[in-house]
Amino acid sequence: MTTTSVAAVGGNFGRGVEENLARIGTLIDDARARGAALLALPEACLGGYLSVLGSGRDGSHDEKPADLPPVMDLGGPELRRIAELAREMTVVVGFCEGDGHERYNSAAAVTGDGVLGVYRKVHQPLGESLYYSPGQEFRAFDSPIGRMGLLICYDKAFPEAARALALDDARVVACISAWPASRTASATSLADDRWTHRFNIFDQARALENQLVWVAANQTGTFGSLRFVGNAKVVGPGGDVVATTGVDEGMAVASFDLEESLDTARRAMFHLRDRRPDLYTATERENVHA
Structure with missing residues (x-):
């Protein structure tokens, strides 16, 4: 039996790139000591997220950010530093990727050999979308723990992305x-917030419907x-x-025999095998033209 440990971080990361890199180094050391082969860090962990969130029904912002996340290149010093820290581990980080005149909300999976896979957030x-261009594809890639994929935040609300x-x-x-927590009708306790519940439901649903291991950092x-909301x-x-940080900072770690776990989950009812894509395509076409 081959056991693989995976870890997800709940933590706060702001604009201080050097401070973030130092903290990520500490988290990687902690994950390594706990036997993790994969460590997922939150969205925008290298340079912070947007400081405001639109509240208008049309997606408009009721306030403008004081500043924007720093732009980073795939071949830049920040991801090279992550590669040095990662060594044998696969580390997933979030950052603002620059590509020509475009900015993307991106995730990269990095080992000591460099960047294995990059994903640009599709659903905004x-x-x-006022600050980032959307990504255009969902693609898995090979890694030391096996074939894996990346998604970012709101993507989890769309079953098609994980599928x-x-x-x-x-x-x-x-x-x-x-x-984030809800900005309207918010709960005093984050654990009771309606957006916390949505976050958790989406994580479990996406894992179950695709019968795979889901690692969620926040x-x-x-x-x-x-x-x-952490979690x-x-x-x-x-x-x-299998493991959670709740609303607090921390690291959730769990171990699996990946092949055995997936084989067991898929033995009787294999959701991917039992799909009827010929019917879904027709339904999708009808909905688009409705």
Whole structure:
């Protein structure tokens, strides 16, 4: 039996790039000491998220950010530093990627050999498109822990995103987030907040419907007007939460025999096998023209 440990971080990361890199180094050391082969860090962990979130129904912003996340290149010093720290581990980080005149809200999976895979956030909530261009594809890639995929935050609300990665043979999906609490009818306790419940439901649903291991990192604390819900977690292929940080900072770590876990979950009812895509395509076409 081959056991693989995976870890997800709940933590607060702001604009201080050097401070973030130092903290990430400490987290990598901690994950390594706990035997983790994969460590997922939150969305925008290298340079902070947007300091405001639009509240208008049309996605407009009711206030402008005081500053924007720093732009980073795939071949730049920040990801090279992550590679040096990662060594044998696979580390997933979130950052603002620059490509020509475009800015993307991106995630990268990095080992000591460099960048294994990059994902640009496709689904953009509440005016995020004012500051980032959208990504254009969902694609899995090979890593030391096996084939995996990346998603960012709001993507988890769309079943098609995770399903596209599962159909590309991803066994593990790391979904990194800066998921906030509700700004309307918010709860005093983050644990009771309605957006916290949504965050957790989406994580379990995406793992269960695709019968894969789901590793969810998230920001905690506050940034600008946002209050993040934490709840970094690892969800098994049966939709069970194996480890979670709750609303607090921390690291959720869980171990699996990945092949055995997936084979067991898929033995009787294999959701990917039992799909009827010929019917879904027709339904999708009808909905588009409705």
